[in-house]
Amino acid sequence: MSEHFSTRDGSAIVADLVSVIVANREYLSEIDGAIGDGDHGINMAKGFAHCGRAIEGRQLSLAEALDELTLSLMEGIGGSMGPLYGSLFIGMADEVRGCEDIDAATFTHLLRGGLTSLQDITEAGVGDKCLMDTLIPAVEAFERAHAQGASFGDALDAMKTAASQGRDSTKDLVAKIGRASRLGERSLGVLDAGAVSCCLILTRLADSVQPRLV
Amino acid sequence: MNRVINDPDHVVEDMLRGILVAHPQLRQYETNPRVIVKAKPSGQGRVGIVTGGGSGHEPAFLGYVGPGLVDAVAVGEIFSSPTAKSFFDAFRAADHGAGVACLYGNYAGDNMNVKLAMKMAASKDMRIRTVVANDDVASAPKAEIAKRRGVAGEIFMWKIGGAAAAQHYDLDGVIRVAQKAVDHCRSIGIGLTPCTIAAVGKPNFEIADGQMELGIGHHGEPGIEVIPIEPAAAMAERMLAPILADRDFSQDDSVVVLVSGLGATPVMELYIFYAEVERQLTAKGLKIHRCYVGNYFTSLEMMGVTLTLLGLDTELKTLIDQPCRSIGMTQAE
Numbered sequence: 375m376s377e378h379f380s381t382r383d384g385s386a387i388v389a390d391l392v393s394v395i396v397a398n399r400e401y402l403s404e405i406d407g408a409i410g411d412g413d414h415g416i417n418m419a420k421g422f423a424h425c426g427r428a429i430e431g432r433q434l435s436l437a438e439a440l441d442e443l444t445l446s447l448m449e450g451i452g453g454s455m456g457p458l459y460g461s462l463f464i465g466m467a468d469e470v471r472g473c474e475d476i477d478a479a480t481f482t483h484l485l486r487g488g489l490t491s492l493q494d495i496t497e498a499g500v501g502d503k504c505l506m507d508t509l510i511p512a513v514e515a516f517e518r519a520h521a522q523g524a525s526f527g528d529a530l531d532a533m534k535t536a537a538s539q540g541r542d543s544t545k546d547l548v549a550k551i552g553r554a555s556r557l558g559e560r561s562l563g564v565l566d567a568g569a570v571s572c573c574l575i576l577t578r579l580a581d582s583v584q585p586r587l588v
Numbered sequence: 589m590n591r592v593i594n595d596p597d598h599v600v601e602d603m604l605r606g607i608l609v610a611h612p613q614l615r616q617y618e619t620n621p622r623v624i625v626k627a628k629p630s631g632q633g634r635v636g637i638v639t640g641g642g643s644g645h646e647p648a649f650l651g652y653v654g655p656g657l658v659d660a661v662a663v664g665e666i667f668s669s670p671t672a673k674s675f676f677d678a679f680r681a682a683d684h685g686a687g688v689a690c691l692y693g694n695y696a697g698d699n700m701n702v703k704l705a706m707k708m709a710a711s712k713d714m715r716i717r718t719v720v721a722n723d724d725v726a727s728a729p730k731a732e733i734a735k736r737r738g739v740a741g742e743i744f745m746w747k748i749g750g751a752a753a754a755q756h757y758d759l760d761g762v763i764r765v766a767q768k769a770v771d772h773c774r775s776i777g778i779g780l781t782p783c784t785i786a787a788v789g790k791p792n793f794e795i796a797d798g799q800m801e802l803g804i805g806h807h808g809e810p811g812i813e814v815i816p817i818e819p820a821a822a823m824a825e826r827m828l829a830p831i832l833a834d835r836d837f838s839q840d841d842s843v844v845v846l847v848s849g850l851g852a853t854p855v856m857e858l859y860i861f862y863a864e865v866e867r868q869l870t871a872k873g874l875k876i877h878r879c880y881v882g883n884y885f886t887s888l889e890m891m892g893v894t895l896t897l898l899g900l901d902t903e904l905k906t907l908i909d910q911p912c913r914s915i916g917m918t919q920a921e
Contacts, residue, residue, distance in 0.1 A: 403788055407788065407790075407792065413665070413666065413667060413668055413785060413787070413788065416597075416665075416785075416787050416788065417665060417668055420597075420665075448671060448672055448673060448704070449671055449673045450671070451665070451668075451671065452642075452664045452665065452668055452669040452670045452671040452672075452674065452697060452701055453642075453664070453665065453668035453669050453697045454669065454696050454697040454700060455697075456669075456671055456672070456697075456701070457672055457697075457700040457701055457703075457704050458700070495700050495703060495704065496700065
């Protein structure tokens, strides 16, 4: 079988996502404070920490652990980020429910499923200064690398690079959606908090998967 | 940051505890502590009125739960939309077999959570319809009116919708008059100082001493311009101008005026401001049917004021005069 990782480590992988968001609570709020209302880190950390407690000590599959994360976000935090990230993770979980192992091909489905689920509730896209500026190029970079025959690990590297570039691209964008959109030109020069948190999540997801590849 | 709190991360829970013990006519809904309902629900066959929004705007939103107003409110974190689950539970709480009118303000988070909640409700065959308030003239030009935020005008939408439900309007009727209230309503705010979310610990934005921001949003969304502080008479003129330019209120039977403090402006000053609004409206030949002056829809401890005008026709006039009882608004027979 091609390079893959076991879905049995769901709790550990999602716990990694929890820890990166909780660790960046203040940083995310600070970025959000520049053009949003400064609560991005607080709300994200609240939802992710809730999930951390829910999965602690449990042996969950990746789909089960992502379901717990979705529940924590959709029921635990509101705002925009609850429904947005909740939709992303449920979309990811739906693609790997029956799987024991995930190879690069399945991982493309996981990423694309998350993105499609997100697009069901928002029309936002690249250039809107939001998490889509990170997510869409990252998903496409993984798909492209995989299609061109890159190894799973290399495709994850490509995803990380694209996510960082996408995050940084929001600095030069004028916000078109969300609370920052009312700032118009004044939103220039500042990163979007959602794009930053999305980059943190995708990067940690890749970092968590890479050492598990066999 | 000098605040009367216990734990900055639990201000919403702590506030709800106080609200519930102070107001036994309110209670939390079943297993969801973030849904506030009337202890004595409306009768079967009445259209249910639901709203919801972030905390920090008290008495909005939960302060408008009561007879003649709202049946159930979904409560969010400070300045953050309630969860989809809370909106859904509020629908369930308010459903008395005649459908539910969800009357909320135009914000990205609320739009998404209501949309998800409506998906959940559709799977249970519940009938939910929405009206989205967009009364803030400063938040987008008239050509992009659908992008405008909902602010204090939401109160008129609840008052009109709630009165219609109490008068046994059906769901279509409630939606029609609530939408009419929004269409006939325009607001604008002015901010004098910023506000601080306790858990963040520092102000959300800045307004220099001696300056004021015209068109500021309820969460400190930047307005149209920052200018030196003026006397109340000039503020009233500056705020009335964009409202009257946006909609012709002279075509109405009369108008209702709502002056709400943003949290830290003394009530005394709200009356100083209202006197100027009244003088200028009367000078323009507009008839004031009713006025509301007080802290109706706040933004934590922001200093400033919002001004809302509602143009009345015969139907809206009848509905605005109906009795209601709640923390935020009580009107006798």
